[in-house]
Amino acid sequence: GQQLNQSPQSMFIQEGEDVSMNCTSSSIFNTWLWYKQDPGEGPVLLIALYKAGELTSNGRLTAQFGITRKDSFLNISASIPSDVGIYFCAGTAGGTSYGKLTFGQGTILTVHP
Amino acid sequence: GAVVSQHPSRVICKSGTSVKIECRSLDFQATTMFWYRQFPKQSLMLMATSNEGSKATYEQGVEKDKFLINHASLTLSTLTVTSAHPEDSSFYICSARDSRGAQPQHFGDGTRLSIL
Numbered sequence: 001g002q003q004l005n006q007s008p009q010s011m012f013i014q015e016g017e018d019v020s021m022n023c024t025s026s027s028i029f030n031t032w033l034w035y036k037q038d039p040g041e042g043p044v045l046l047i048a049l050y051k052a053g054e055l056t057s058n059g060r061l062t063a064q065f066g067i068t069r070k071d072s073f074l075n076i077s078a079s080i081p082s083d084v085g086i087y088f089c090a091g092t093a094g095g096t097s098y099g100k101l102t103f104g105q106g107t108i109l110t111v112h113p
Numbered sequence: 114g115a116v117v118s119q120h121p122s123r124v125i126c127k128s129g130t131s132v133k134i135e136c137r138s139l140d141f142q143a144t145t146m147f148w149y150r151q152f153p154k155q156s157l158m159l160m161a162t163s164n165e166g167s168k169a170t171y172e173q174g175v176e177k178d179k180f181l182i183n184h185a186s187l188t189l190s191t192l193t194v195t196s197a198h199p200e201d202s203s204f205y206i207c208s209a210r211d212s213r214g215a216q217p218q219h220f221g222d223g224t225r226l227s228i229l
Contacts, residue, residue, distance in 0.1 A: 042206045042220035103156045
């Protein structure tokens with residue numbers, strides 16, 4: 001089945017530093033989404049990408065939908081303590097998997113004040 | 114923004130009990146809702162797709178008789194874990210997608226199920 005490889009698995013950074021994480025796939029995805037999950041809560045949508053090459057920002061967050069449609073990255077600039085959490089990439093493909101989300105393994109972000 | 118409400122947030126019950134979890138889309142209609150299961154420090158795994166007015170579609174390896182799904186209205190889907198056992202303990206999360214156009218999935222806050 002479809003899989004998303006997300007890296008890095010975890011990051012330990014100082015407040016103020018920039019962060020970059022990415023997801024790759026062996027198959028094409030039609031939509032790329034980035035979510036953040038805090039402990040004991042459901043994922044919250046950060047950015048949704050619908051077109052190959054699309055670059056979208058949401059405050060300090062920027063994400064891009066790769067031209068090949070097989071990858072996406074998320075950047076966080078000037079990190080702050082509340083950025084701590086688990087970040088997941090997710091994608092949807094077409095065909096029989098239409099609408100279903102495939103999730104990456106997640107990136108655990110720790111920000112030291 | 115799109116809000117999905119999930120209830121209860123936490124359940125602790127004895128082995129053999131059946132547990133019902135509700136998922137509601139509060140400010141939009143959702144013909145499709147999704148149920149996920151998440152183990153500690155792991156990603157979300159799709160269990161089933163809930164379709165309003167029709168049978169749910171289960172992912173491979175998920176027992177449909179164990180995890181009963183009902184999607185009787187455009188704003189409510191329920192997941193019933195029947196005769197729950199300790200190995201069913203997990204974090205269950207639902208999501209819903211606005212029926213209008215291409216919209217991303219929005220998630221509920223999850224239900225922590227603990228079977229003693």
